[in-house]
């Protein structure tokens with residue numbers, strides 16, 4: 001808010017619209033404890049009403065909206081919407097949910113209407129496929145994996161997704177305090193368990209894979225958990241935690257061979273925890289401890305979950321910003337609320353500005369030449385008939 005106050009001239013504060021959108025973290029809180037979620041909104045709304053901006057409301061976005069607005073942002077910033085070019089798909093990874101959104105020539109919503117968002121933007125119609133997986137953001141995905149590993153209520157857990165030498169006491173109540181895992185809390189468990197890292201990428205992949213259900217699909221094709229997904233089409237931009245994690249791991253080059261990416265992760269996960277802390281003294285310990293899991297999760301989600309292959313992996317670009325603006329749902333949300341992306345293309349002038357200038361100059365020149373010609377012809381006629389003057 002302080003940044004916004006500085007960026008917007010104070011004379012314009014009152015006319016600057018302010019919206020608040022909440023995503024999967026609040027969706028989960030709303031499921032778990034609706035009155036706590038209402039209390040958060042009341043407090044936030046009170047604070048925003050007292051800001052100098054024109055506060056126009058706070059609400060929780062649906063997963064579909066979150067996915068679709070991320071897609072609008074990416075394509076708006078890339079100028080693909082005004083040009084009516086083929087659009088870029090959007091891959092968004094948060095802490096609580098993850099979204100995939102793309103336009104596919106083979107998807108018109110017939111097979112799975114819940115995944116369809118229709119847009120008419122700048123005179124072009126788009127059938128956008130979008131799906132938001134609640135509980136598959138990287139923080140909740142980690143809870144899901146740990147929940148599967150602690151189903152029997154052990155006092156100690158050897159976990160391949162944490163570095164060798166990493167050791168931490170985890171509280172059962174805290175781990176299971178999320179609607180994503182609450183129902184699988186072991187009946188009888190001690191208060192805590194000791195999590196010990198073993199740093200083994202291949203075993204980590206196996207453990208991560210277990211949080212996806214590939215067993216059922218009532219559609220012609222599915223990603224996971226019985227969710228319909230048409231064949232992937234075109235290029236994709238991956239942002240939010242995709243960027244944070246892959247940038248840290250130096251794995252943003254998606255054109256690198258899949259085996260190289262796996263080898264790097266293998267080496268990274270196997271690095272002793274003491275070395276990690278020594279090499280990255282300024283990185284938040286929570287982030288540092290989880291990058292092995294997060295990198296493995298991202299690779300598994302993209303390849304096994306969404307079906308990117310060794311061939312199509314390069315179609316993904318890992319992005320943080322486009323032309324200086326953050327890639328994410330927020331800009332798309334604002335563009336939508338302020339009607340800044342029109343349904344129809346604005347009436348295009350028949351000629352661009354430069355065209356008008358050229359036509360005016362040419363017309364002027366022609367008129368000038370014509371005038372000179374008439375004057376010359378008249379004066380010649382008068383010279384050849386002198387008696388007429390007399």
Ligand SMILES: Nc1ccn([C@@H]2O[C@H](COP(=O)(O)OP(=O)(O)OP(=O)(O)O)[C@@H](O)[C@H]2O)c(=O)n1
Nearest residue numbers: 023024025093094095096097137139240241244
């Ligand atoms: N430098 C950073 C910043 C954030 N994160 C992580 O990136 C994830 C996404 O964070 P954010 O963009 O804030 O998304 P959320 O608001 O958590 O998204 P949602 O509620 O929709 O799931 C979180 O797990 C956060 O811990 C990270 O690893 N490194």
